[in-house]
Structure formats: C-alpha cells, structure tokens
Amino acid sequence: MTSPRSLPPQLASALRRLEEVPLWVLLSLVLNGLLFITVLVLFRQVHRPTHGVLSVANAFAADGLSGPATPPTLGDRRTLDYQQWVALLEAEATAAAQANLPRQTVLLGDSISLWFPSSLLPGRRTWLNQAISGENSSGLLNRIILLDQNPVESVFIMIGINDLIWGRSDAELVGNLRAIISRLRAQHPQAQIVVQSILPHGGPSATWEGRDRLLALPPERIVAVNAQLKQVASEAGVEYLDLYPLFVDGEGFLRPDLSTDGLHLNANGYLVWRSALAFYNEADHSR
Template identity: 65%
Template sequence: MASPLQPYPQLRSVLQRLQGVPPWALLSLVINGLLFITVVVMLRQLSRAGDDVLRQANAFAADPYVAVAPFDPELGRRHSLDYEQWVALLAAEAQAAVALNAPRQNILLGDSLTLWFPSTMLPGRKTWINQAISGENTGGLRDRLYLLDDTSPEAVFIMVGINDLIWGGSEADLVYNVRRMVNYLRQTHPEARVVVQSILPHGGETATWEGRDRLLTLSPDRVREVNDQLKLVAVETGADFLNLYPLFANGDGYLRADLTTDGLHLNQNGYMVWRTALALFNETDFQP
C-alpha cells in the first residue's frame, strides 16, 4: 500500500530539509499540510453545499483541532467532513506520525467528546494523536483500528459507547466490541498500555442537546452498569481502566451542569477535569 505522502513530492522535499527541526514541530507541520489537502479536495466535491460549509472547512484548514468547537453553542451540528473523509484524514495523520517517528505517541480513540479535546490542554511531554470521529460508535471504531497498525504508541486511550446507547445499540454488542478492540490493540501493540475509559454521564432533564429525548431514555443506572462491564473487560484483557464517571456525575448520577455545554458535550471546565485525570493517571504509572 502506497504511503499517503507519495503523491506530494514537494512535501517530502520540505520534510527532508527540516530534519533538524524537533519531531513535535514536524508532526504539526505535516498534519496541517495533509489536512489542508484533504479540505481542498472536500471543497471541490462540496462546492454547491453553501457558504456555511465553506466557513466550517476554512476553520479546519486553519487549525486541525478546530471543530465546530466544544465551546460553540451549536454543538449538535455535524462536521463538514463525512465519515469516509474523516477516516481518510485520520489514516494520513497516523502515517505522518509513523513517517516522522514521533516520540512518546499517545493515541486518543473515541467520539466527539474525544475529538473536541483541546490539544493545548492535553498533558505535556507526549505526542498526542487524536483519532476520534464525531458520532462514532463501538462498531465503527473497532473496524478502523487497522489504521494504527504501523504506529508505535506508548499508550492508547479509548472512550466510546455513549452513541451506541443513545441510538438504541445493545449493551452486549457495546461490551463485545470494546473487548475486541482491546484484544486487537494488545496483539498489534504489545508494548503499549491500553486504557479503557468509562462512559461519561449525561445531563438528563437539564440537557439542551438536540437528541435530548433519547438521552432521557438512558438512565444513570444503565450507564453505571455499562461502566462496570467495561471495567471487567479491562481486568480480563490486561488493560487499564480509568473511571472518569464519578468526576463528572452529580448526586443524582447526571452530568454536572458546570462541566457541559448541552448536557452531553463538555465545556472548558469539563476538559480540565479530564485533563487532570489523565495527568494523574500518567503520573501513577497508569494504575487505576
């Protein structure tokens, strides 16, 4: 399979001339370049989609971590990239990390909660590779893990499953898929720590997210039960389990209002809580 960098000899030439630059800076440069190319192709395909799409695409071209932002009031809106385009983009980013031999690779896997994690808030002294897609479920994530086969992560963090529950998926399938993910990652990256993170609570009656009615059918007890099963999967497969749920839940088991924008997604305070948990987890040698 040809490298995604082969069609762009100018990019390869630039990378050769910048070999003295720190890998962290090179990785950012390559990812931005690949993202720009992807967005240009996307704009040609979607030129009739209107000015709103163009504004979102320009935001992506300016910064690979800018989405319709975790601090934007219209969090229910989807990205202008469709699922297949996101997968292609993430494949290119993973290959860029491989090509640059990025040090201390830590991979984030999940849905919009992970996707919108501000890169500037992630713990330092690591290369964070965000491989999340908005709206992702466990089946979709399971089927694209092969994109990471050539990477060399020291840790892989998984948070996925809330979309399965929101859209009517079964707990059994959710847990089965996470088990398959962990087993696959432990086989392909035996030296890496695989960290299963708990599903977060939602805001219940106070939620303003566009799918609020679906949230109301998902009880806190069911979320806790799924998290108990995910912890068991981690124990049985030799992975680690990071239980974030208690940090985000109020006394009734719903998402704390001060940590969310709409009862499902996180605000800056929410990401600070998550960031602190990741930092402490790293400092304690990934032990739960």
C-alpha cells in the same frame, strides 16, 4: 479525639451542620477545589517553557521535519462525512508513523474525545486525536487498523455513549470493546491501553438536539455498562480509568457546570478530565 461538647459552641454547631450536608455536595466542593487548583497550575505553566505537547499538526515544525500540509482544524472537520473523516485520520496516523514521532499517545472515541483541547493534553507526548464525532464501538473497531504502522506507546479509549443513545445492546458494545482491545494488544503488544468509563449525561437539564434519547437512557444503565467495561479491561489485563464519579451530580446526571449541552463537555469539563489524566500519569501508570 475531642468531642463536639468540649468544643466552642459555634464550632460544635458548625460541625453538626456539616454532618447534615449530603455526601455528593461535599464531593462536589472537593472537585471544584481541585478544578481551581488545576486552573492555577495551568496558568503558571503558560508562563514558563513547556516540554512539548506535540500533535500531528505541529510536531513536524517542532522537530524540523518536512511533513504534510497542516491538517484542517476541528471546526473544518465538522463538514466532513464519515469516510472523509476516516481518510483524514488515516493520513495523520500515516504521517506520524513515517516521521517516527516520539511517545505516540492516541485518543480513541467520539466527539467527547474529539474536542479535547490539545493545549490541555498532558505534555511530553505526541498526541494523536483519532476520535470521530458520532462514533460508535463498531465504527471504532473497523478503523483500528489505521494505527497498525504507528509505534504506539499509549491508547486512551472512551467509547459507548453513542451505542447506548442509538439503541445498540450492551452486549454488542462490550463485545466490540473486547475486540478493540484484542486488536490493539496483538498489533501493539508493548502499548499501554487505558479504557475510560462512559460519562453521565445531563438528563432533564440537557439541551442537546437528541435530548429525548438522553431522557430514554437511565443513569443506572450507564453505571451498569461501566461495570461491564471495567470487567472487560480487567480480564484483558489493561487499565481502567473511572472518570464517571468526577462528572456525576447527586442525581446521577452530568454536572451542568462541566457541560455545554448535557452531553458534551465545556472548558471546565476538559480541565477535570485533564487533571484525571495528569494524576493517572503521575501515579506511574504511564511508561
């Protein structure tokens, strides 16, 4: 390998400066490059026919079926109380089960999953967004029965940030996740189950209304809990998708360029998440 001394002075100087750049800065540059590539790919995709990112809202029209009335938009759902929200999700799951929609893939979680733009979800699947704003692991465990009748192919779970924000113990969260996986495995033995890591929060730069609770949640605790969630997934024989490194900055907080308020994601954040799901599927983890 050519040593820096044999290189032209300007190039050798540039290499020395590059060695002084922190690793997290280099990682950020790489991720931004991937994000730029993703935007280009998505831009190209909207100019050619797609093969169907189906959702409950449009799957009936796509398949020529007579289904229920179009469900409320996500904006409308913000006015619902918890029980009304559960009832709506039950109706959507039931409709998808009765229509036997193809390749049913479920998002389970809280508002971070809820606001995932349907247009960015990877194609050739029927996506059921079964997330609820403010959801915690106990609530998710109690309503997992809503999917009992669905021919579920894949489930992507992201849960836990609200448990930590609102003072629930790590042990309770881990125990609930273990029970959620157990219930899904018993009811859908052939389904692919993917546990996704909890994302970092914005810390001091956050503008979310519960900012004080975020400041009381150190980044190290999220890292430690994610390690436990990974262990639960391994012990249960399900997949673990570690999204945390894609969203964290050099201080351990959520990258401001990927967030609206230090807790929730913006369009760029969902593009990063979408890229991770796409790479995951292309790596033959999907069925």
